[in-house]
Amino acid sequence: MLFSILLAVAASTLAAAHIVISYPGWRGNNLIQNDTFPYGMQWTYPCGGLGVTTNRSYWPTTGGAVAFQPGWFQGHQTAFLYINLGFGTDGPDGGPFNLSFPMVSPFQLLGPSKGPYPGTVCLPQVPLPANMTFNAGDNATIQVVELAQHGASLFSCADITFAEPGDERITKVDESNCFNTTDLGFADIYTITRKELGAAANMTTSGAARLWHRSSTTWSWLGYLPVVAGSLWFLL
Numbered sequence: 001m002l003f004s005i006l007l008a009v010a011a012s013t014l015a016a017a018h019i020v021i022s023y024p025g026w027r028g029n030n031l032i033q034n035d036t037f038p039y040g041m042q043w044t045y046p047c048g049g050l051g052v053t054t055n056r057s058y059w060p061t062t063g064g065a066v067a068f069q070p071g072w073f074q075g076h077q078t079a080f081l082y083i084n085l086g087f088g089t090d091g092p093d094g095g096p097f098n099l100s101f102p103m104v105s106p107f108q109l110l111g112p113s114k115g116p117y118p119g120t121v122c123l124p125q126v127p128l129p130a131n132m133t134f135n136a137g138d139n140a141t142i143q144v145v146e147l148a149q150h151g152a153s154l155f156s157c158a159d160i161t162f163a164e165p166g167d168e169r170i171t172k173v174d175e176s177n178c179f180n181t182t183d184l185g186f187a188d189i190y191t192i193t194r195k196e197l198g199a200a201a202n203m204t205t206s207g208a209a210r211l212w213h214r215s216s217t218t219w220s221w222l223g224y225l226p227v228v229a230g231s232l233w234f235l236l
Ligand SMILES: *[C@@H]1O[C@H](CO)[C@@H](O)[C@H](O)[C@H]1NC(C)=O
Pocket: 024, 025, 026, 027, 028, 029, 053, 055, 056, 057
């Protein structure tokens, strides 16, 4: 399997980093760019263009390891990483309808260079989403999201069946499949509140009008309305 992944990477000319999930096993190789996915499969929500699979991995009901290789293509000297869970069969592919349940706080990846790099990241004890419990035999999907510097996201998923911790069907986690390579660093992500919700808006009427009409002066007021402008930008 590794060989086929290497071939796919060698054959690709994509200019952006991509993820390979190495534990638990991923849905399949989605490092593909073709006529169906002209921008590359892995940019497709929620699971990088691959539907739910039946060859699931067993994963502990108490949470467990998630390992992946984030740097298969160039363009990810830094990235934000998210790990989420989805469950249920309401999705168009018979899998989860969404993957909206965060398992860890997002964190930043510090890669060694802008080029492709070989490192591996492993979180040995990813917990279940807050206030959520599952029974042995329940199915779910773990999603790894890699947010690129320009804000677009790469998606890859692993389908799991929960099992009691210690169940021998759970692939053993050790230094051979769960490690951080030394060439990768990590950083915490913070936000700083610049205006409390409900505080008087510091925006003139003419400023508001310009927001909706996308005038040539757009950029002059973007500077003091970064949050508002950022969240409305897609509507313009
Ligand atoms: C499931 O099967 C697909 C297709 O053969 C394969 O690419 C993928 O690696 C498999 N995943 C697991 C977890 O075995």
